[in-house]
Amino acid sequence: MVDIVSRIQQLLDKEKPFALARVIKTWRSSPRPVGSAMLITDDGEMHGSVSGGCIETAVVKGALEVIMSGQSKVMDFGVADEEAWEVGLSCGGSVSVLITPFMEDDAYVKFLRFLDKNKPFFILTRLNGPSHSNPIYLDRMEDELAGNPVLVNNINNAFESGLTGAIVESRAGDEYFAHFFRAKPRLILIGSAHITSELLVLASMHDFETIVIDPRDTFAKKTSRQQEPNQLIVKWPQEVLGEMDLDQNTFAVILSHDPKIDDEALKIILPSEMKYVGALGSKKTHAKRVERLKTYGFSEDEIARIDAPIGIDIGSQTPKEIAISVMGALIKAKNA
Known part of the structure; x- marks a missing residue:
């Protein structure tokens, strides 16, 4: 995702609507790993990649719908899916893509500030329930996660295992996508x-x-x-x-x-x-x-x-x- 940072800043400066598509889950063979991201503007401009080309057309279509509605969505692709075959996902695996709409400037400014510090942080996005369209940008286990020790433990385990991102659950069974950003080498x-x-x-x-x-x-x-x-x-x-x-x-x-x-x-x-x-x-x-x-x-x-x-x-x-x-x-x- 860091490869599209400069474009995020440009769009913020222009106040141009956009959506972010991120790979949140893969199975077997997949063109791009979890955490891969693509930025899509309201006129269909793309930066980054979530598959290397085979599902991008469908993801752009989904992103434009997300920009219009303001509601996040998850798109699932696999070899058994008609749409996946249509767009060319024939590698034998499957991939799930989370698309979130442009959020308030403060959220992305916080993201850019964390990157500039070159310290580890993560983005936590709820995948079910009413707040799933509001990513939380955290550089540590802050007050937002107080009282949710199961979620904190699952996030820590995923981070310590070296994953770039993982779907984690809270005690109540709510699902979140934890997207990890590690310090640059x-x-x-x-x-x-x-x-x-x-x-x-x-x-x-x-x-x-x-x-x-x-x-x-x-x-x-x-x-x-x-x-x-x-x-x-x-x-x-x-x-x-x-x-x-x-x-x-x-x-x-x-x-x-x-x-x-x-x-x-x-x-x-x-x-x-x-x-x-x-x-x-x-x-x-x-x-x-x-x-x-x-x-x-x-x-x-x-x-x-x-x-x-x-x-x-x-x-x-x-x-x-x-x-x-x-x-x-x-x-x-x-x-x-």
């Missing part, structure tokens, strides 16, 4: 160079939060970039990395080509829980790096965490190609 780039600039573009495309750290003022501030990082820190790595939460949602790429910078970063990164660390350089350069790290007391297992030479082997030659190779390795690690 965080990419720390040590060193500002040409490859850094190319990586920032790809990282933004793939929804990474980016931090560039480089103590060299000229490199940090005067390198031309098509995409700016979320944070640019002109300090030595050892001055800032120790204050960061280097958890399983954090990734690092070492790019400065200067051992005085790179090694200091690795001294802090290697003992951390960070999910991925890669370092630029040839096999010869990395062999020298390994010897230095051994003198600092790092074990072979710790040093083996470093992906070097960095990236997926695609025979990269140019900075753009190297950046693609590195991004491939980052995505592979993220999805592992």
Whole structure:
């Protein structure tokens, strides 16, 4: 759903009616996972996808009805359904899509604010009863859920299991769709160079939060970039990395080509829980790096965490190609 955020903001600014269609349940083979979303305006404009094309026409028709009526609806598609065959859902599975109408500005503004914080939150939408058309945007178990411990427990269990969304029940048997949004993966780039600039573009495309750290003022501030990082820190790595939460949602790429910078970063990164660390350089350069790290007391297992030479082997030659190779390795690690 985050891929349609910019369009939501534009429509809010224009006060243009729209509806959101979200996949809330799948069975067996399905083109798109739970949580996939599509935005539909009152004149049929689409952004995003709920199936990759096979049910979009029917969903747009349903969304236009929702915009007109102001009432949410759930559309079910499966291979046994005449409409599903008509629109091409022949993958052998089934999918349920929740369509909700444009709500008051405050609700979507809250959604955009939560995304900007890059903290976990969820949208809770009742699927039965009179209030099912009013999603609740929560960044924690707030007062809205007080007195409903069964629902809270079911939401927590679904979130902890790693699901992107789930249909959960309250003690009274009411059904809700809990749509989870997790913090973006965080990419720390040590060193500002040409490859850094190319990586920032790809990282933004793939929804990474980016931090560039480089103590060299000229490199940090005067390198031309098509995409700016979320944070640019002109300090030595050892001055800032120790204050960061280097958890399983954090990734690092070492790019400065200067051992005085790179090694200091690795001294802090290697003992951390960070999910991925890669370092630029040839096999010869990395062999020298390994010897230095051994003198600092790092074990072979710790040093083996470093992906070097960095990236997926695609025979990269140019900075753009190297950046693609590195991004491939980052995505592979993220999805592992």
